[in-house]
Amino acid sequence: MKAIAVTGVHFTYDDGTEALSGVDFHVSEGEFVAVLGSNGSGKTTLIGLLVGLLKAKSGRIAIGGQEIGSLSAEELYKRVGLVFQNPNDQLFAATVEEDVAFGPRNLNLPEEEVQARVTEVLTAVAALPLRGRAIHHLSFGEQKRVSLAGVLAMRPAVLILDEPTAGLDPAGEAQMMQLLKKLNREERMTVILATHSVDMLPLFANRIYVLDRGRVLQQGPSEEIFCHQEMIVRAKLRLPYVSRLMYEMKRHDGVPIDGLPLTIGEARAQLLELIPKEMILPGIEEIGP
Amino acid sequence: MKAIAVTGVHFTYDDGTEALSGVDFHVSEGEFVAVLGSNGSGKTTLIGLLVGLLKAKSGRIAIGGQEIGSLSAEELYKRVGLVFQNPNDQLFAATVEEDVAFGPRNLNLPEEEVQARVTEVLTAVAALPLRGRAIHHLSFGEQKRVSLAGVLAMRPAVLILDEPTAGLDPAGEAQMMQLLKKLNREERMTVILATHSVDMLPLFANRIYVLDRGRVLQQGPSEEIFCHQEMIVRAKLRLPYVSRLMYEMKRHDGVPIDGLPLTIGEARAQLLELIPKEMILPGIEEIGP
Amino acid sequence: MDGIWTKKRYASRFAAVVAAIAGVLASLPAPAFAMHISEGLLPASWAVLWYVVAIPFVALGLRELQRRNEEFPYFKPLVGLVGAAVFLISCMPIPVPTAGTCSHPCGTGIAAILIGPGLTVVVASIALTLQALFLAHGGLTTLGANIVAMGVAGSYVGFGTWLIARRLGVPWIAAAFLAGLLSDWATYAMTSFELTAAFHAGSSFSAMFSLILIAFVPTQLPLGILEGILCAGALRFVRNRKPELLRMAAAGGAA
Amino acid sequence: MFDLFSDIFTYRDNALTRIDPRAKLVIALAALIAVLTAERVVLPLCVFGVCLGTVATLRIPAKLVTARLAAPLSIVAVLVVIQTFFTGTTPLFAFTVAGWHFTAKAEGLRQGALLGARVLGSVSVVFLLSVVTPAHRIFQAFRWFRISRNWLEIAILMYRYIFVLMDQVADLAAAQRLRLGYTARGRAMRSFTALAGSTIIHSLEQAKRTHDAMRLRGYRGTMPFGPLPALGRRDRLITALCLIGIVSARLLEWGVSK
Numbered sequence A, B: 001m002k003a004i005a006v007t008g009v010h011f012t013y014d015d016g017t018e019a020l021s022g023v024d025f026h027v028s029e030g031e032f033v034a035v036l037g038s039n040g041s042g043k044t045t046l047i048g049l050l051v052g053l054l055k056a057k058s059g060r061i062a063i064g065g066q067e068i069g070s071l072s073a074e075e076l077y078k079r080v081g082l083v084f085q086n087p088n089d090q091l092f093a094a095t096v097e098e099d100v101a102f103g104p105r106n107l108n109l110p111e112e113e114v115q116a117r118v119t120e121v122l123t124a125v126a127a128l129p130l131r132g133r134a135i136h137h138l139s140f141g142e143q144k145r146v147s148l149a150g151v152l153a154m155r156p157a158v159l160i161l162d163e164p165t166a167g168l169d170p171a172g173e174a175q176m177m178q179l180l181k182k183l184n185r186e187e188r189m190t191v192i193l194a195t196h197s198v199d200m201l202p203l204f205a206n207r208i209y210v211l212d213r214g215r216v217l218q219q220g221p222s223e224e225i226f227c228h229q230e231m232i233v234r235a236k237l238r239l240p241y242v243s244r245l246m247y248e249m250k251r252h253d254g255v256p257i258d259g260l261p262l263t264i265g266e267a268r269a270q271l272l273e274l275i276p277k278e279m280i281l282p283g284i285e286e287i288g289p
Numbered sequence C: 001m002d003g004i005w006t007k008k009r010y011a012s013r014f015a016a017v018v019a020a021i022a023g024v025l026a027s028l029p030a031p032a033f034a035m036h037i038s039e040g041l042l043p044a045s046w047a048v049l050w051y052v053v054a055i056p057f058v059a060l061g062l063r064e065l066q067r068r069n070e071e072f073p074y075f076k077p078l079v080g081l082v083g084a085a086v087f088l089i090s091c092m093p094i095p096v097p098t099a100g101t102c103s104h105p106c107g108t109g110i111a112a113i114l115i116g117p118g119l120t121v122v123v124a125s126i127a128l129t130l131q132a133l134f135l136a137h138g139g140l141t142t143l144g145a146n147i148v149a150m151g152v153a154g155s156y157v158g159f160g161t162w163l164i165a166r167r168l169g170v171p172w173i174a175a176a177f178l179a180g181l182l183s184d185w186a187t188y189a190m191t192s193f194e195l196t197a198a199f200h201a202g203s204s205f206s207a208m209f210s211l212i213l214i215a216f217v218p219t220q221l222p223l224g225i226l227e228g229i230l231c232a233g234a235l236r237f238v239r240n241r242k243p244e245l246l247r248m249a250a251a252g253g254a255a
Numbered sequence D: 001m002f003d004l005f006s007d008i009f010t011y012r013d014n015a016l017t018r019i020d021p022r023a024k025l026v027i028a029l030a031a032l033i034a035v036l037t038a039e040r041v042v043l044p045l046c047v048f049g050v051c052l053g054t055v056a057t058l059r060i061p062a063k064l065v066t067a068r069l070a071a072p073l074s075i076v077a078v079l080v081v082i083q084t085f086f087t088g089t090t091p092l093f094a095f096t097v098a099g100w101h102f103t104a105k106a107e108g109l110r111q112g113a114l115l116g117a118r119v120l121g122s123v124s125v126v127f128l129l130s131v132v133t134p135a136h137r138i139f140q141a142f143r144w145f146r147i148s149r150n151w152l153e154i155a156i157l158m159y160r161y162i163f164v165l166m167d168q169v170a171d172l173a174a175a176q177r178l179r180l181g182y183t184a185r186g187r188a189m190r191s192f193t194a195l196a197g198s199t200i201i202h203s204l205e206q207a208k209r210t211h212d213a214m215r216l217r218g219y220r221g222t223m224p225f226g227p228l229p230a231l232g233r234r235d236r237l238i239t240a241l242c243l244i245g246i247v248s249a250r251l252l253e254w255g256v257s258k
């Protein structure tokens, strides 16, 4: 079943900027899909269309098999949840608990159910101890996680995130991506994220859409996408650093490398095959952890 | 000559958060120094002290050899310029030209000189064609460059940037860093930048300060800094991806690697020495560019 | 209370009082907040009376909020955010030449132009409650009096000025200046009136009223002008940069 | 100014922060009424002393206390001076400055002192309340007092976004200062209007984004509030005891003044 099906969508802002021109975008249930594109390529616009904040000029958008226009607001927000790039946009209540409970209360759930959901989602994002805290006393990373919790509390089938790791330090970035991976693998939640950072993606995304000036340049599994160096450069992106190294060695130095390793693990495995055994220091195994 | 000399500085916010505890920070003229630290490590606080927005509780801060307290606003802001993280918080005029001219006009320069400076700095940041445009019609990357131009127009001896590449796509990031490098190498401008992204740094910074919870954990040239894997992890950072790959091969697989390569170029050179010539495909040289 | 206002020594007494009040006012940490009547200052009966005057205006504003929120679901967040902005503007220090210190604008003029007088009263009542609770400016007991001065007098005079000036064909920038200026002065006149009403005991009302008015003149006269400039300047800024935003907030054909 | 708007102490855990905000609000109101209707300085000054003592026990920094009390204290000073010299009939002492005769009078001094004591007493009550109760708890208590929900909703949004806008405004003001925007009076005024205008623009844009986010989480024009918990026994007991204390102090004063 398609969780999201976007076909031939065009979108133009009031001032005449054509932000999307003929975009096709399909996501199956349980997938982890990344929308990769440079600044201004139309990622946020596409997301706005998916959650019904913007209306497409032409083209079709279906969520869970139903036309977006035919869904009531309530049905729509139970199907898709959006985590904004800037947590300040989304955290409007005074405390963490009130903010997370905002969605469930709007669904008119009984209070015990609301409280249960708050506990559950705060646990899921590792923010339970923050429950009674004021939003304006949270650090940036904490705000990001709490804003994710607020959306999870709506139990959306599809979770959409606009640059979830922007502004986070490496530790926070890794934590956020692990969290999303867990939601995807364990809770079978469909995850769509928009980003322009390439290094973390191959580890997480099943499939990548490359967006450039309102068009989908290419889509496919990450191994495929990053094979097309010129396309990547055209989209004002770059290869992950590790792939870049392997690409240069393969292309310029003629080192025989299969495909293009995207992660440190893959690169390491390939390189070890190339380096003769006798070069490797004897007994070093013991030193390693 | 020391452009910046900070010794034993402590800073506590009004609510009791101790943001800096005993920081020493020295920058010579013409250096390119990075302050590396996770979210909340105190980077922005340190910058606030350097430009006189915050007052240190104890310790000494000297800019160009003079105590910061003894400098008038005019003297201080001819010596240091600060580019804020969010260009939206920094651009307040209606058009690019007006915004860039704001500083020079406040210096009471004659109008021709003001215009000459505007042309000069907009050329320097590759934004001359934007001159007459309205600020709110610029893209994020353009805004970043214009906000840099506004600060450069003050001709500061020391340029300080708070997360200059945050929110920029790979192409924009590379462009910004090249720009800073050029200012540093060609105009001999002292550059200090605060960031938590590690991958670009080794290529650019002469020296790195690692900040963690208000303390300098370590400082030195990038090769030295990234040798201390545990220190890096303690600061909630990580190695650049390429170094990580090389580190793992060296540490866990026993591959004999000298030091720790930080850039793709260095890694490639070392790996090529390890891979036997006969493995390399013949005639591939012709295929390469 | 005899003798003080008797003809003979009126002039010198009067001068002395003005000097005394103005002198101490100038040394206050935040003279503009002298415009807020401090907690505990008004006797209980007056405090209650001003509450009784203020509440209908707040209720009127809330009715308008409900009505416009139904037409335009955006409305509550908009009012809340404009309120936050006005709160911050009223906390920004502006230099007042005569007092030699920094003072603070009221911001009611610009707020009234943006969201209309009824909602400005609501926003002002919230701002004053927050200030009373967390900043010790104004007070809970004097909240009613302060709402009447800052909210009701300030915003209705400001908005009325704006509306009339626009009807008379005054350019919007001048109209905004007048709205800011008169809303500030109206607030100050109303505060003086409230103080006089509570404290003129024995002496003539009009004498005490003019006394307090004149005592505030050195700070409030220029502050009103600055508020006018601020109101016009800020409105021009928004019009130049994002005119569409004004249309969104517009109350009564603003800007 | 901005730094003073700090509620960090209200998140500490102590005997007073644990009391239900409704109880604290009722007690504070009772204390305010008692102070406001007092006819002699003793009761207000006692309240002032108790509150200040409690604030000191809670280890609230002296800097914050003085900052909050500075404006009320100067008002008290003005009141005492004005009332002493310009009201009353019984002369206490007199002096001459630059040809002006000043005569201090007993009734005026008494009247000024009473007003001053009331200001001090009531300001300290509210100050104590504000350092042991976070804003959102006070809003909750307001709900119990049947304050309009619309008013509360706006108040909550305003309170939350004051902090967000404050960060942006602080950066904007700093950026202007760093480019010498405040070095001369004319320039300062121009920078200042730009700052105010930017604040409004930021707020209007933020309103749109915030509303979008609210809508996506099911907002339909009214913010939902959870139910209020029942008032605990301990809180009811504390309220009753405090009310009895305040009322008897007030009655005692009344008896004495008669």
Ligand SMILES: Nc1ncnc2c1ncn2[C@@H]1O[C@H](COP(=O)(O)OP(=O)(O)OP(=O)(O)O)[C@@H](O)[C@H]1O
Residues within 6 Å of the ligand: A013, A014, A015, A017, A018, A019, A037, A038, A039, A040, A041, A042, A043, A044, A045, A046, A196, B139, B140
């Ligand atoms: N409200 C708007 N009005 C007019 N044009 C807009 C608006 N929002 C975005 N645009 C334009 O539409 C295009 C796509 O913008 P969008 O925000 O979708 O890009 P993005 O991929 O999310 O970029 P970023 O990585 O910077 O967030 C850009 O050219 C942008 O300038």
Ligand SMILES: Nc1ncnc2c1ncn2[C@@H]1O[C@H](COP(=O)(O)OP(=O)(O)OP(=O)(O)O)[C@@H](O)[C@H]1O
Residues within 6 Å of the ligand: A139, A140, B013, B014, B015, B017, B018, B019, B037, B038, B039, B040, B041, B042, B043, B044, B045, B046, B196
């Ligand atoms: N205005 C403030 N009031 C109180 N505490 C603050 C304030 N600003 C920052 N802090 C605290 O001071 C510490 C250092 O903050 P700072 O902003 O300097 O960190 P940073 O390194 O710039 O982080 P980031 O990468 O998130 O920008 C943090 O613990 C932060 O919570």
Ligand SMILES: [Mg+2]
Residues within 6 Å of the ligand: A043, A044, A045, A162
């Ligand atoms: Mg975007």
Ligand SMILES: [Mg+2]
Residues within 6 Å of the ligand: B043, B044, B045, B162
């Ligand atoms: Mg920072």
